[in-house]
Amino acid sequence: MVTETPSSLKAIRSALAQNNYTLKQLVAFYLGRIDKNAHLNAFLEVFADEALANAEAADSNLQAELQKPLTGLVLAIKDNLCFKGHKVSASSKILENFESLYTATAVQRLIDAGAIIIGRTSCDEFAMGSSNETSAFGNVLNPLDSARVPGGSSGGSAAAVAAGLCTAALGTDTGGSIRQPSSLCGVVGLKPTYGRVSRYGAIAYASSFDQIGPIALTVDDTALIYEVMGGKDDMDATTSTKPIVSYSTAETGKKYKIAYIKETVESEGLDPEIRERLYAIRDALVAQGHTVEAVDFPYLDYLIPTYYILTTAEASSNLARYDGIHYGYRSTKATDLESTYKLSRSEGFGKEVQRRIMLGTFVLSAGYYDAYYSKGQKVRRILRDKCNEILSSYDFMLTPTTPSTAFKIGENTSDPIKMYLEDIYTVLANLAGLPAISLPLGKHSNGLPFGMQLTARNFDEARLLQFSIELEQNFKG
Numbered sequence: 001m002v003t004e005t006p007s008s009l010k011a012i013r014s015a016l017a018q019n020n021y022t023l024k025q026l027v028a029f030y031l032g033r034i035d036k037n038a039h040l041n042a043f044l045e046v047f048a049d050e051a052l053a054n055a056e057a058a059d060s061n062l063q064a065e066l067q068k069p070l071t072g073l074v075l076a077i078k079d080n081l082c083f084k085g086h087k088v089s090a091s092s093k094i095l096e097n098f099e100s101l102y103t104a105t106a107v108q109r110l111i112d113a114g115a116i117i118i119g120r121t122s123c124d125e126f127a128m129g130s131s132n133e134t135s136a137f138g139n140v141l142n143p144l145d146s147a148r149v150p151g152g153s154s155g156g157s158a159a160a161v162a163a164g165l166c167t168a169a170l171g172t173d174t175g176g177s178i179r180q181p182s183s184l185c186g187v188v189g190l191k192p193t194y195g196r197v198s199r200y201g202a203i204a205y206a207s208s209f210d211q212i213g214p215i216a217l218t219v220d221d222t223a224l225i226y227e228v229m230g231g232k233d234d235m236d237a238t239t240s241t242k243p244i245v246s247y248s249t250a251e252t253g254k255k256y257k258i259a260y261i262k263e264t265v266e267s268e269g270l271d272p273e274i275r276e277r278l279y280a281i282r283d284a285l286v287a288q289g290h291t292v293e294a295v296d297f298p299y300l301d302y303l304i305p306t307y308y309i310l311t312t313a314e315a316s317s318n319l320a321r322y323d324g325i326h327y328g329y330r331s332t333k334a335t336d337l338e339s340t341y342k343l344s345r346s347e348g349f350g351k352e353v354q355r356r357i358m359l360g361t362f363v364l365s366a367g368y369y370d371a372y373y374s375k376g377q378k379v380r381r382i383l384r385d386k387c388n389e390i391l392s393s394y395d396f397m398l399t400p401t402t403p404s405t406a407f408k409i410g411e412n413t414s415d416p417i418k419m420y421l422e423d424i425y426t427v428l429a430n431l432a433g434l435p436a437i438s439l440p441l442g443k444h445s446n447g448l449p450f451g452m453q454l455t456a457r458n459f460d461e462a463r464l465l466q467f468s469i470e471l472e473q474n475f476k477g
Ligand code: GLN
Pocket: 127, 128, 129, 130, 152, 153, 172, 173, 174, 175, 176, 177, 178, 205, 311, 423
């Protein structure tokens, strides 16, 4: 019998190996939790029968199944990841009832390694948002305080993990969508290096930023999932051929050089308790023999504008395919080709997605291209070079993940700029392509968790994860 939410995949695997419970009992347990927590609205759809049947099949040969690295993993997937024969909507009306024709490489690799997919989780529409409030299918509630948002865009995934509705979940991260909700829900979220995990089968938002990554209760679980789903894929030409290095081979107990960006910590918008926590962690790390130093990053004001110019440009082009003809929603009021395009897109896309398509087409339009898009590309290069320069002298960068703890539902919806500032600490890793993880290392006096973000050099996930485990052991909030 499973009586409480298992603490990690490792715990599940040892319980299964010792016959403490069956995989089917585990899946049934999570299904019960999903039912009890239906008010959170974390799942758009639960694949109950299928998950139970897959668990039963594995149970019939469980000891052999446990040879696979991820048997025991009951996984939720964000609703922008394709899973053949299942609906995928990117939480948008325009794709409502659309069914995947193939399975995302990352999802397939996890299934092949023994994972069971329990359902698809709500997100901001087309992954555009920081609060899950742009989903066409209702808000997701933060399991720690139901008046507050879970963060976004992978809000359903983070809420599901935090509420114990699954062992782990997949998210995607274009500018923070794995790390920010992980911070607000008190769980671990990893955005791998750009090109580390195949994007094949992930519904594109901004293709030069998007990465799939895991959200879980422990660093170890995120590492195990990441290592299985990463690596070269012929279906995504941006994936790297570099082999995945297991975090378990990275040296432990090493003394590192860590940079924290002075401007991010001193910035006015940062909750003082988060700042204090960062300083406390810094001091403790120094006491343990690490070097932790403030470095200058004079470009903080450029992060959000550059991110939103480039991602809206890419989004406007990626979302051109939703035209009322190829897939998904078609307006019933359309009378000819042009009104089919116009009405289907106006009725099918929500306001935030429309705003971004318009911004994106604007920054790409003749006459403005050089002033915005092309300038944005140049600034991106400067930002990337600056990060690489810092990381050539330091092993990691440490920052808060979010400027505050979870905010109230509706608090930021009328002010898009305020909402965009939620991404201030996270977009840099996507602009520069770097791997970054949010670790639940803080607890605010308001009772809510917050995360600290550790960023590493490109393809240095092994050390990033190994050191994250040390931080988790020493400083868990
Ligand atoms: N909040 C950011 C945005 O709205 C990040 C989203 C994401 O990473 N998908 O673009």
